[in-house]
Amino acid sequence: MELKKIDEHRNIVEEIVPDSIASELEIEPGDEILSINGNHPKDIIDYKYLINDSFLTVDILKSDGEVWQFEIEKDFNEDLGIEFTNPLIDRAKRCSNKCIFCFIDQLPPNMRETLYFKDDDSRLSFLQGNFITLTNMSEEEIERIIKYHISPINISIHTTNPELRVKMLHNKNAGKAIEYLERFHQANLLVNCQIVSVPGVNDGAEMERTLRDLWKFSPSVNSVAIVPVGVTKYRNGLYDLCPYDGEQAGEIIDLVEGLQREFLNEGGTRFAFLSDEFYVLADREVPTEEEYEGYPQIENGVGLIRSFHEELVIALKDAKNVNVKKDITFVTGTLAEKFMNRVAEMVMEVYSQLEVKVVGIVNEFFGETITVAGLVTGGDIISQLKEHNTDVIIIPRSMLKQDEEIFLDDTRLEELEMILGKPVIVAEVDGYELTRILEEEICYE
Numbered sequence: 001m002e003l004k005k006i007d008e009h010r011n012i013v014e015e016i017v018p019d020s021i022a023s024e025l026e027i028e029p030g031d032e033i034l035s036i037n038g039n040h041p042k043d044i045i046d047y048k049y050l051i052n053d054s055f056l057t058v059d060i061l062k063s064d065g066e067v068w069q070f071e072i073e074k075d076f077n078e079d080l081g082i083e084f085t086n087p088l089i090d091r092a093k094r095c096s097n098k099c100i101f102c103f104i105d106q107l108p109p110n111m112r113e114t115l116y117f118k119d120d121d122s123r124l125s126f127l128q129g130n131f132i133t134l135t136n137m138s139e140e141e142i143e144r145i146i147k148y149h150i151s152p153i154n155i156s157i158h159t160t161n162p163e164l165r166v167k168m169l170h171n172k173n174a175g176k177a178i179e180y181l182e183r184f185h186q187a188n189l190l191v192n193c194q195i196v197s198v199p200g201v202n203d204g205a206e207m208e209r210t211l212r213d214l215w216k217f218s219p220s221v222n223s224v225a226i227v228p229v230g231v232t233k234y235r236n237g238l239y240d241l242c243p244y245d246g247e248q249a250g251e252i253i254d255l256v257e258g259l260q261r262e263f264l265n266e267g268g269t270r271f272a273f274l275s276d277e278f279y280v281l282a283d284r285e286v287p288t289e290e291e292y293e294g295y296p297q298i299e300n301g302v303g304l305i306r307s308f309h310e311e312l313v314i315a316l317k318d319a320k321n322v323n324v325k326k327d328i329t330f331v332t333g334t335l336a337e338k339f340m341n342r343v344a345e346m347v348m349e350v351y352s353q354l355e356v357k358v359v360g361i362v363n364e365f366f367g368e369t370i371t372v373a374g375l376v377t378g379g380d381i382i383s384q385l386k387e388h389n390t391d392v393i394i395i396p397r398s399m400l401k402q403d404e405e406i407f408l409d410d411t412r413l414e415e416l417e418m419i420l421g422k423p424v425i426v427a428e429v430d431g432y433e434l435t436r437i438l439e440e441e442i443c444y445e
C-alpha cells in the first residue's frame with residue numbers, strides 16, 4: 001500500500017468524527033494530543049491502548065499555542081472520535097528483507113518516490129490491512145502485539161519451511177515466523193496469511209507442507225490467500241524466476257482444491273483460497289460464491305470475479321429501461337478480458353440499446369506478463385485506445401491511486417480524458433455500481 005508523506009512523531013488531529021466525544025469537547029483539526037493520563041502516545045497502538053479507560057485526562061495543544069486539559073468520563077471501550085494526520089503517529093518501519101519475488105525491486109526507474117518505499121510494519125497491518133513478514137520485529141514488539149491484542153494481523157508467510165523462508169526472503173530472521181504464529185495462536189489473535197507462490201520454489205510439496213502447517217493454527221489463522229508471483233520486464237540482476245503458465249496454474253488448483261476438501265471435512269472451512277489469476281491462467285471456471293466462504297481475502301484478488309458476477313446477476317434483474325443508444329468501452333487488464341466480455345454480453349442482453357466493447361490493455365509499462373487491471377497505466381491506455389471509437393470509457397478504480405485520480409505512471413485522469421477526447425468513468429469492481437453508472441451516468445435522457 002502506498003504511503004503518504006506525512007508529519008511524523010506528532011499526534012496532530014486531522015478530522016473529528018461528528019457527534020463523537022472529541023466533537024462535543026470542540027477538539028479541532030490541527031490540535032495536537034500531548035498526553036493521555038500523563039503518557040505521551042508514541043504510536044497508534046499506544047493511543048488505542050491509552051484511550052481504553054473510563055476516566056481520561058487529556059492535554060491538548062491548540063493551534064494558538066494554548067494548552068487545554070480535558071477530564072473525560074466515558075465507557076471503557078468508547079472511542080474519542082479523533083483521526084490523525086499521520087495515522088501511525090510514527091515513522092513507518094521499513095522492511096529488512098530482499099525477497100526473491102519483490103515487486104518493488106522490479107519497478108521501472110523514475111516512478112514517484114513513495115512507490116519505492118518498502119514498509120513492513122505491524123501497525124500498518126492493524127490499521128490498513130498491510131501484510132507483514134515478522135522479520136524486523138523485536139521481542140518487545142511481539143509482546144506488545146500479544147499484550148494489546150492487536151488483531152487481525154496479516155502475515156506474508158510464503159512458506160513454513162524455515163530454511164526456505166530464509167532463502168526466499170533473504171533474511172536470517174525469516175525462519176522464526178512459525179514460532180511467532182504459535183505464540184499468536186496461544187494468545188487467540190486472529191491472523192490472515194498470504195503466500196506469494198513462485199514456480200518451482202514454494203509450490204508443489206512445499207505448498208502442501210505450508211498449508212498443512214498453517215491449518216494446525218486454525219481458527220487462529222483464519223484464512224490463507226495464495227497469489228502468483230508478478231514478474232515485470234525489469235528483473236536485471238534479480239533472482240531468475242518465471243511467471244506461471246496455464247499448466248502450472250492448473251496443478252496448483254488441483255493441489256489446493258484437494259486440500260480444501262480435506263480441511264472442509266475436518267474443520268468446516270476450505271481455509272486456503274487461490275487468487276482469481278490462477279483460474280484465469282488455467283482457463284478454468286472460478287469457484288462458486290459458497291466456495292469463497294464470504295470472501296475473506298477479496299482485497300488480495302481472491303474471489304473478485306465471482307463476487308462481481310453474482311452482484312451483476314442480481315443488479316441486472318432490477319434493471320430499468322434505457323432508451324439511449326451508446327457505445328461503451330470497458331477497459332481492463334488482459335487477465336480479466338475474457339470475463340469482462342461475458343459481463344459485456346450480460347449488459348447488452350438487458351440494455352439492448354447499448355453496444356459494449358472490452359479492451360484488455362497489454363501492459364507495455366511493466367511488461368506483458370503483468371496482466372492485472374490494477375497495474376495498467378494511463379500511458380498504455382492512451383497508446384492503445386488512440387484510434388478507438390466509443391462514446392464513453394469505463395475503467396476500474398484499482399487503476400488509480402487510492403486518494404487521487406492519478407495512474408501509476410503519473411498520468412492524470414483528466415489528461416487521459418483530454419487526450420482521448422472521451423469521458424472516462426471510474427467504477428468500483430461492483431455489479432450494483434456498474435448498473436447504476438450505466439443507468440444514471442451514461443444513459444440518462
Ligand code: SF4
Nearest residue numbers: 095097098099102118
Ligand atoms: S517484504 Fe519482501 S516483497 Fe515485501 S517489500 Fe520487503 S522485500 Fe519486497
